[in-house]
Amino acid sequence: MLKLISSALSSNKLVSIIDRDVASFGYMLGLEAIKWHVERGKYVWVASYDPLRSLFRDMDRIGIDYGEHIGKNLLIFDVFGSIKGIEPEIDGVFTLKGYLDDNVFILKYQKLISEVIESLRPRPEEVTVLGHLESGLCRLFKNPIKVQKKVWDLIRGVPLKLSIIKTYILPECSPMDELVYFRSDLVIEGFVEKDRRKLIVTKGGEDEP
């Protein structure tokens, strides 16, 4: 499965992983997929909708040495911290400051993207983006579906080649799969069946019968 994701990312396809059960943990594949890029010094942008400490814990479990890469080639946008007003003050972790609502968030996020791209030396040709647990939008915003759509629209103006992977825990934000299924080139669903965790390709796999 990881091979399939890596191959899709290397051809700049948009990959989404949807967990249908809270116990299926398919989203960890998203972190596994970026590990390779992080370790090779490639630029990786993680927009985390989960608290920063949860993200770090999951990175530890996967074996991503974030301490070594953060602020160098690993950049983290702490959406959760931005909305909750938590400023971690770690170099390489970005938060939005001041007043935020659904619309202001998008405007400030757009500005942040431009500023960060401008600051990167040397300027990369390609960036891998992980939308880590984007289903967290449901507990952070008034109209999460609108924000999800606008976040997906943001890549329009980015002057870099992007490989994008997004992860969702569907029970946390059920209407999110509509846009995911429409736009993603590759979709993987994680679920639990008869006490076993399963991951299957549900859109974009060449082996579809």
Next chain:
Amino acid sequence: MNLKLGIKPVDEELGGVRERSLILIHEADPRSLGKFLALHVMKHKLDSDNLVGYFNIGIPLSVFLSVASSLGIDVEAHLKENRLMIIDTFGSIYDLRTEWENVWYLSRPISLEVLNEKYIEVIRAHKEKWRRLNMFEGRELWGVTLSISDYLHMFGPQKTQRYLELADFLRASSDVYTKYPAGTNIWVYTGNDVVVLPLLYRKATYVLKTESRITDEDEVLRTMKIVKAPGLESMPVYEYTFRSGRIEFL
């Protein structure tokens, strides 16, 4: 007169669809990819030199353009050649504009109360353009809407229901549909609700319901059921696959 839809079971079993009818594609779950049936028809009609009005309700246009391009729909070329027109409701409401010819935006402020009149205004202006360019002659006219269910997220179910009832009334009496040719329409609706969906099931001439499930062999099974069609008593079900951006019925 019947028109080919480009969806094999509908064309073979029903001999196509009635001109000026309303076809509801009810995408019961997003994994069934019912929207792609609508885009498949759009591609088929544009490639055969017909006219299409695309109503973009709840998707950023940039997202629609990426998907269309992955399906081999050359939106830019079709717009340039005046075959395709787009009304971008999402961009109008959230102020995300693309300055392309034949992409229309509704003037602000926009609320469900005035939406009908604003659509009619734009449709009139574009139909006048098509008439002036003599584009109607020998061509079919199609309308594709993605998706009616987006109104629910934007305005809520009760307001959407009221809007659709009013739209029916206003459109029946508007010159846009009498002075100029009227099209055959495809509306996509995603999900299930008990306020708006029953209204659409009654209103539509045809209802195609798409569903998906994961089989015991861990594969995705996608089906389309013809729930409603003139003269049809049973509800035949057809399997289809989605591979490399193409819908294929088995």
